Amino acid sequence: MAGNWKMYKTPADTRHFFAKFNSLVAAAQHCEILICPPALDLTTAVEATLGTNVMIGAQNLHPGKEGAFTGEISGYMIKTAGCSHVIIGHSERRQYFHESEAEVVLKKTVAALEVSLTPVVCVGEVLAEREDGKTAEVLVRQFREALGSLTEEQFGKVVVAYEPVWAIGTGKTATPQIASEAHAVIRKEAGVLFGQAAAKSLRILYGGSVKPDNAKTLMAEEEINGVLVGGASLDPESFAKIVNY
Numbered sequence: 146m147a148g149n150w151k152m153y154k155t156p157a158d159t160r161h162f163f164a165k166f167n168s169l170v171a172a173a174q175h176c177e178i179l180i181c182p183p184a185l186d187l188t189t190a191v192e193a194t195l196g197t198n199v200m201i202g203a204q205n206l207h208p209g210k211e212g213a214f215t216g217e218i219s220g221y222m223i224k225t226a227g228c229s230h231v232i233i234g235h236s237e238r239r240q241y242f243h244e245s246e247a248e249v250v251l252k253k254t255v256a257a258l259e260v261s262l263t264p265v266v267c268v269g270e271v272l273a274e275r276e277d278g279k280t281a282e283v284l285v286r287q288f289r290e291a292l293g294s295l296t297e298e299q300f301g302k303v304v305v306a307y308e309p310v311w312a313i314g315t316g317k318t319a320t321p322q323i324a325s326e327a328h329a330v331i332r333k334e335a336g337v338l339f340g341q342a343a344a345k346s347l348r349i350l351y352g353g354s355v356k357p358d359n360a361k362t363l364m365a366e367e368e369i370n371g372v373l374v375g376g377a378s379l380d381p382e383s384f385a386k387i388v389n390y
Contacts, residue, residue: 146371146388147179147265147306147350148378149204149232154182156189162381163193169385173198176371178388179265180378181232184218191227202230202265205238208256220260230263232373234291236310246290254291258299265350265373266291268331269308281330288334300339304348305331306373312353313375321366324351328368357386364390 154162159182170178181202182190190201207217223231234250244250250266257264268287270280284307292300307327309319319327328349336344351363352373363369378384 159186166381208252224260250291272311306350308352318354325366325368360387360390
């Protein structure tokens with residue numbers, strides 16, 4: 146159950162959030178809990194969750210270890226800050242920063258794996274692609290270009306998040322059936338490229354306007370292994386309800 150804070154919260158906000166959130170999910174043993182704050186808040190979040198069942202991840206990384214890349218943060222830095230995960234290829238990174246699968250997402254995924262960060266790699270179609278009946282085609286292409294050249298060992302350490310871009314921040318939510326069908330496409334392609342055992346063990350998260358009132362029905366779908374939550378993860382009580390669905 147993962148939360149993506151996007152560009153929200155200061156370090157003080159972060160401390161305030163976890164002062165409430167940690168106790169609300171302390172008894173949760175049915176899932177892994179991950180929150181990905183802005184880079185400025187990572188060390189604060191790590192310190193605030195020491196000794197708890199909450200993991201902290203970053204929202205992005207630069208593929209290099211270090212260098213003259215003003216404004217960038219490497220996987221090595223993220224790992225040494227105490228993080229365990231990193232989101233890669235989020236639809237907003239693709240849309241606003243023109244990140245492509247083969248040139249950017251793949252390189253960032255490999256960079257994350259090299260420093261033992263778990264990559265949460267995002268795929269998903271925009272509204273026009275869904276309306277044109279190209280959802281499966283888009284998902285297969287994105288999956289192959291972003292992950293297809295990994296080794297089986299590398300792929301076994303990856304988490305995939307399905308983001309129907311048309312349902313992010315719009316209030317629209319893919320029905321559990323729509324989400325499940327998309328997840329099945331992704332899992333089938335994982336089987337083609339990496340074998341049935343890898344496909345079966347692959348965790349696929351659903352991300353698209355997940356709220357406390359729809360988390361349970363989404364999680365009831367066999368193909369859905371978790372959620373990647375945006376706005377509803379900013380409030381400790383709201384996200385706790387999703388975690389404890």
